[in-house]
Amino acid sequence: MSNFSNQIRASSALITRFKRLREFQFCSNPVLMRSRSFTTTEGHRPTIVHKRSLDILHDPWFNKGTAFSFTERDRLDLRGLLPPNVMSTEQQIERFIVDLKRLEVNARDGPSEPNALAKWRILNRLHDRNETMYYKVLIANIEEYAPIVYTPTVGQVCQNYSGLFRRPRGMYFSAADRGEMMSMVYNWPADQVDMIVVTDGSRILGLGDLGVQGIGIAIGKLDLYVAAAGINPQRVLPVMIDVGTNNEKLLKDPLYLGLQEHRLDGDEYVAVIDEFMNAVFTRWPNVIVQFEDFQSKWAFKLLQRYRCTYRMFNDDVQGTAGVAIAGLLGAVRAQGKSMIDFPKQKIVVAGAGSAGIGVLNSAWKTMARMLGNNESAFESALSQFWVVDAKGLITEEREYIDPDALPFARRVKEVNRQGLREGASLVEVVREVKPDVLLGLSAVGGLFSKEVLEALRGSTSTRPAIFAMSNPTKNAECTPEEAFSIVGDNIIFASGSPFKDVDLGNDHIGHCNQGNNMYLFPGIGLGTLLSGSRIISDGMLQAAAECLAAYMTEKEVLNGIIYPSISSIRDITKEVAAAVIKEAIEEDLAEGYRDMDARELQKLSQEEIVDFVKNNMWSPHYPTLVYKND
Numbered sequence: 001m002s003n004f005s006n007q008i009r010a011s012s013a014l015i016t017r018f019k020r021l022r023e024f025q026f027c028s029n030p031v032l033m034r035s036r037s038f039t040t041t042e043g044h045r046p047t048i049v050h051k052r053s054l055d056i057l058h059d060p061w062f063n064k065g066t067a068f069s070f071t072e073r074d075r076l077d078l079r080g081l082l083p084p085n086v087m088s089t090e091q092q093i094e095r096f097i098v099d100l101k102r103l104e105v106n107a108r109d110g111p112s113e114p115n116a117l118a119k120w121r122i123l124n125r126l127h128d129r130n131e132t133m134y135y136k137v138l139i140a141n142i143e144e145y146a147p148i149v150y151t152p153t154v155g156q157v158c159q160n161y162s163g164l165f166r167r168p169r170g171m172y173f174s175a176a177d178r179g180e181m182m183s184m185v186y187n188w189p190a191d192q193v194d195m196i197v198v199t200d201g202s203r204i205l206g207l208g209d210l211g212v213q214g215i216g217i218a219i220g221k222l223d224l225y226v227a228a229a230g231i232n233p234q235r236v237l238p239v240m241i242d243v244g245t246n247n248e249k250l251l252k253d254p255l256y257l258g259l260q261e262h263r264l265d266g267d268e269y270v271a272v273i274d275e276f277m278n279a280v281f282t283r284w285p286n287v288i289v290q291f292e293d294f295q296s297k298w299a300f301k302l303l304q305r306y307r308c309t310y311r312m313f314n315d316d317v318q319g320t321a322g323v324a325i326a327g328l329l330g331a332v333r334a335q336g337k338s339m340i341d342f343p344k345q346k347i348v349v350a351g352a353g354s355a356g357i358g359v360l361n362s363a364w365k366t367m368a369r370m371l372g373n374n375e376s377a378f379e380s381a382l383s384q385f386w387v388v389d390a391k392g393l394i395t396e397e398r399e400y401i402d403p404d405a406l407p408f409a410r411r412v413k414e415v416n417r418q419g420l421r422e423g424a425s426l427v428e429v430v431r432e433v434k435p436d437v438l439l440g441l442s443a444v445g446g447l448f449s450k451e452v453l454e455a456l457r458g459s460t461s462t463r464p465a466i467f468a469m470s471n472p473t474k475n476a477e478c479t480p481e482e483a484f485s486i487v488g489d490n491i492i493f494a495s496g497s498p499f500k501d502v503d504l505g506n507d508h509i510g511h512c513n514q515g516n517n518m519y520l521f522p523g524i525g526l527g528t529l530l531s532g533s534r535i536i537s538d539g540m541l542q543a544a545a546e547c548l549a550a551y552m553t554e555k556e557v558l559n560g561i562i563y564p565s566i567s568s569i570r571d572i573t574k575e576v577a578a579a580v581i582k583e584a585i586e587e588d589l590a591e592g593y594r595d596m597d598a599r600e601l602q603k604l605s606q607e608e609i610v611d612f613v614k615n616n617m618w619s620p621h622y623p624t625l626v627y628k629n630d
């Protein structure tokens with residue numbers, strides 16, 4: 001034992017001497033000295049920790065794994081608990097990425113779905129070991145790994161969650177917890193929570209009711225909050241409200257992790273959500289709650305119920321609407337027209353659920369505003385939309401129309417004049433209307449069939465736009481290959497989940513945009529947090545959408561690029577957050593954040609607001625740790 005200790009001490013003394021020598025050489029080289037400030041934790045204050053030894057290694061927040069320095073290992077009783085070689089962060093990441101990539105090399109037929117799930121597993125395990133490194137990897141490789149932690153793979157993760165579940169992440173409130181939620185929220189270790197993403201699992205992406213397994217989508221969205229908006233990962237909380245499931249397969253599955261009873265409904269359901277909202281806002285009065293993937297039946301009702309009382313929004317209704325508006329305005333510009341021509345666009349929407357109706361309402365209001373914002377402007381704007389759901393074209397003749405879809409039901413006489421009728425099929429509608437835009441939020445993969453796309457060739461637009469926005473990939477209404485090959489090279493194409501650009505030959509690229517609410521929700525949340533607004537107003541949401549629309553340059557939109565690349569998501573999120581703050585200030589809603597009170601906020605210029613946002617975005621780095629026993 002003592003021999004062994006002596007050996008360790010001797011070799012570590014040697015290593016220390018070698019390191020000092022290297023440090024000396026390093027310090028005497030001014031170029032290396034400059035670059036050093038980027039690679040060490042110098043300049044960051046130490047973090048006081050109240051644990052040592054294995055407790056540190058098992059704590060993903062403090063853990064640095066093989067990157068603990070020798071002095072730190074001594075200080076924190078870690079000596080002997082880690083392999084002796086001290087790695088830099090860069091080395092750690094390289095080792096991790098090599099492991100991740102090995103899967104691709106080994107896969108017989110190239111990257112495949114099981115591969116994607118395996119990547120998720122590896123990333124998730126990294127998250128459990130070392131959160132700092134996890135977010136470093138995610139931020140540095142966002143284009144590659146957003147499709148793993150978010151759509152499309154997150155859909156598969158939710159479908160398989162019972163099997164994938166390892167360490168718990170987030171909180172679960174169930175129908176069985178009624179009356180207990182107020183005390184339960186205190187079981188969460190963090191005294192401060194900035195962002196909650198909550199789902200009841202009733203409509204996960206386009207995959208339907210996945211019950212308790214829907215927690216995966218809340219986790220995925222919050223990963224983007226950290227990576228894109230720089231929300232501190234110690235202050236995010238994924239939440240699953242398990243009120244049962246109507247998915248018969250899950251009800252019978254012996255491995256299912258949730259309540260095996262049918263969903264609560266009516267007043268009983270609302271009482272559970274009310275109790276949850278009351279509990280979280282009591283413990284964390286400044287938290288922002290994002291509702292995610294609630295079935296349409298409840299999405300609108302809960303939004304109306306809470307939006308004037310709590311800091312909350314519904315991402316599927318409001319985030320999607322903003323992203324769609326930005327894309328629709330981009331599509332107008334891509335035709336070489338001014339945005340103000342938007343009210344002339346003929347738009348066919350397939351899908352009248354939470355997402356479709358959210359988009360329609362927002363597009364209607366945007367057109368009406370451009371036309372003068374009066375009664376006749378609203379009336380005239382309405383005539384630009386044709387809505388098709390599972391029963392076909394919605395007209396006033398329909399026996400029951402969801403109240404949220406009612407404004408968009410076409411007059412029967414009017415559609416008759418157009419050669420259409422109640423329940424007309426999508427292909428008939430496209431053929432007769434000859435729309436500028438065909439937008440899908442139906443959750444039906446392949447809905448934009450060959451016939452539908454052929455009908456769109458008759459569009460009166462110089463540059464028809466196709467938005468196949470349903471997720472995940474297999475639920476997209478069509479693929480970009482289908483769209484470009486059938487409708488033509490000149491179209492604008494966007495999809496909810498990522499697809500590769502299409503090679504059109506002759507050095508031409510058919511650009512595939514990702515039209516996903518990920519471009520807005522992180523900025524809406526961050527902007528609300530930093531403004532200190534108690535609610536999220538329509539104006540704040542509109543400002544977010546306009547900011548995204550204006551982000552793209554004229555050259556980009558003319559090339560068919562209407563959304564930014566995901567690699568710039570941190571930058572676009574910063575701009576969106578600043579736009580949200582500016583609007584909150586203008587509407588007199590901003591109450592300030594920490595040292596920046598409402599009056600100080602009001603004095604900031606546009607650039608200063610952007611700097612304020614930037615300075616409050618968390619970035620992953622290892623702080624120096626110091627033990628303190630109290």
Ligand SMILES: NC(=O)C1=CN([C@@H]2O[C@H](COP(=O)(O)OP(=O)(O)OC[C@H]3O[C@@H](n4cnc5c(N)ncnc54)[C@H](O)[C@@H]3O)[C@@H](O)[C@H]2O)C=CC1
Nearest residue numbers: 205206296351352353354355389390442443471496516517
């Ligand atoms: N790209 C993005 O950012 C977002 C995409 N979505 C996607 O939108 C889809 C729908 O979401 P929700 O509106 O909440 O779902 P939902 O289930 O409430 O609505 C689906 C709608 O599609 C209609 N529909 C079904 N079959 C149809 C058919 N054959 N033809 C035309 N319409 C049909 C239904 O009648 C219903 O109105 C999901 O796949 C979701 O992933 C949702 C939010 C954001």
Ligand SMILES: CC(=O)C(=O)O
Nearest residue numbers: 205293316471516517
């Ligand atoms: C993107 C998203 O929120 C959805 O598909 O539901």
Ligand SMILES: [Mg+2]
Nearest residue numbers: 205292293316
């Ligand atoms: Mg969603």
